[in-house]
Amino acid sequence: MFEIKIAYDFDKIERNNAKAFLNHFELEYEEGIDTTINLYINSELVGTGSKEKDVFKCFAIAKSIQGSGALSKLLSILQSECNQNSIFHFFLFSKIENLDVFEKTLFQEVAHTERVVLFEGGIGRIESILKALASKLELNSHVKRSAIVMNCNPFTKGHRYLIETASQESEEVIVFVLEEDLSLFDTQSRFEMVKLGVEDLKNVKVILSGEYIISSKTFPTYFLKKNDDMTQVYTNLDVTIFGKYFCEILGIDKRYIGTEPNCNITECYNLSIQNLLPQFGVEVKVLKRIESAEGVISASKVREYIKKSEYEKLSDMLPESTIKFLQSEKGRRCVEKIQKNSKS
Amino acid sequence: MKIIKSSSSGSLESNDLLVFVSPNSGVKIEIDSIVKLQFEKSIYETILKVLEEFEVKDVCIKIEDKGALDFAIFARVKTALLRAGEEK
Structure with a gap:
């Protein structure tokens, strides 16, 4: 269903696409990201997710395709990118509003405050x-x-x-x-x-x-x-x-x-x-x-x-x-x- | 088979599952599944069957299941074990 592009830190085009896409959601593309995954449908960017070493971040998915498995796709790819680098324990920050979105994936909550949640997944629990x-x-x-x-x-x-x-x-x-x-x-x-x-x-x-x-x-x-x-x-x-x-x-x-x-x-x-x-x-x-x-x-x-x-x-x-x-x-x-x- | 390192296999797509394997003393199995209520026991038994086949005594297996069928579970667990283990 999706066309997948995996961008490492030297791939300026895909990274800029992700950056622009995140801006629509008033999110920032953070510094230090080593891998970005972009999902396209009919060459239109509909979802993105990134990671810095073992921390997943900067996720955004177009409203029109939410609930269609795009998030699982992004997480699966990032997860296997981690595994290739022998990382089996990873983390994710999210706003508290998205707590249930990520809870249904491979993450468990470590802790939350009024505004953010920290999740961890893979092998190893606090x-x-x-x-x-x-x-x-x-x-x-x-x-x-x-x-x-x-x-x-x-x-x-x-x-x-x-x-x-x-x-x-x-x-x-x-x-x-x-x-x-x-x-x-x-x-x-x-x-x-x-x-x-x-x-x-x-x-x-x-x-x-x-x-x-x-x-x-x-x-x-x-x-x-x-x-x-x-x-x-x-x-x-x-x-x-x-x-x-x-x-x-x-x-x-x-x-x-x-x-x-x-x-x-x-x-x-x-x-x-x-x-x-x-x-x-x-x-x-x-x-x-x-x-x-x-x-x-x-x-x-x-x-x-x-x-x-x-x-x-x-x-x-x-x-x-x-x-x-x-x-x-x-x-x-x-x-x-x-x-x-x-x-x- | 002796588990000497961590590994994973599978994906989070619908009808698939993600398997994490790591060294441990004794057998430890953690299952998270969208059909946990209905099929936890059956998933558990499938995993044990693979462990038996490969004579694995010490391992920690963690599963995130998205409704995979038995043979998919069997294959994914087998793959993860082969990636993490060393034949005796």
């Missing part, structure tokens, strides 16, 4: 992934623990202070280091810095955050530092997922956050945490950021000093362990990367 994590960490189900989520780009005395306080006030602490590899310090380096920085705190477990905390799935704009009206939508979704799944499965009853004087997006995230987590029976502890001689300690300031090679200012903001790391071979590579990069 519950089973977290349960596997809990048993891997050998978590004692009788212990209540605190959680901290941080990017640590790089690990500062401020991060250390937050973890140390939580460690003193709780039986156990889990530190989630953001796994998405989009920061100047790569994921492995950030993870290592945190591990080294809290080695002496026996009740602290440091792990990578996985796909469900501030990732390209739950909070795609975090790493773009793009602040628009979608920010609150994403932060609410992210926090809802945390409350609904992480807290229950991993036995978390407290979450620690630091105040955020500089970055609007993080500030917005903090607000969501304070608004939503108590509904899940989780206590939120807000700690004021500590200051050094150079003012409030923040990782972005540290990166600025590194960029300008003002190393003498760093010792005030970074713990011994991070300074040592920066002098290691891996650390020097990160420093070089920052100095070459235009953004801070």
Whole structure:
């Protein structure tokens, strides 16, 4: 029935067609898309759907053919495109109005807020992934623990202070280091810095955050530092997922956050945490950021000093362990990367 | 047959089904179907029959069924297993 065109990122014509088609529906063709599927009937474009790695997005189907299996067709093709790249677990964002449209396909709901829904499909469900994590960490189900989520780009005395306080006030602490590899310090380096920085705190477990905390799935704009009206939508979704799944499965009853004087997006995230987590029976502890001689300690300031090679200012903001790391071979590579990069 | 990686087969078209296979310990079968109420048991039995034929003991099978007939289910599951498995 349909004529199908599969467009990869170099196929400008099909991509522009999709873009124009989406505009009719007041939808945007997002950046970063690697595959677009267009459906034609008698060389008229009637449906489109795209994906970026494992996230499906930018769907639109002409009213006249809705209900004729066009969506299933699009999803089937995208799904097999994923499989060819060995991706068997995929995600989809949708407006809340379309909840039942996608629910009847290969997707299950992960969580929804007032405005958006996150679905996942294929092999792997959030519950089973977290349960596997809990048993891997050998978590004692009788212990209540605190959680901290941080990017640590790089690990500062401020991060250390937050973890140390939580460690003193709780039986156990889990530190989630953001796994998405989009920061100047790569994921492995950030993870290592945190591990080294809290080695002496026996009740602290440091792990990578996985796909469900501030990732390209739950909070795609975090790493773009793009602040628009979608920010609150994403932060609410992210926090809802945390409350609904992480807290229950991993036995978390407290979450620690630091105040955020500089970055609007993080500030917005903090607000969501304070608004939503108590509904899940989780206590939120807000700690004021500590200051050094150079003012409030923040990782972005540290990166600025590194960029300008003002190393003498760093010792005030970074713990011994991070300074040592920066002098290691891996650390020097990160420093070089920052100095070459235009953004801070 | 031993399942060593993830695979899939089929589609979401009407009268077809999408099968996902992945390694697991023990047999785990998840069925989602538009005719689940009427035919879940029969779909289940068809899957077990394929598993028996290939002597698969450890696998997770997930199915999104759009009303496929028995032989289609049989063929799709068989294909997914062959893509994911290693003959002993």
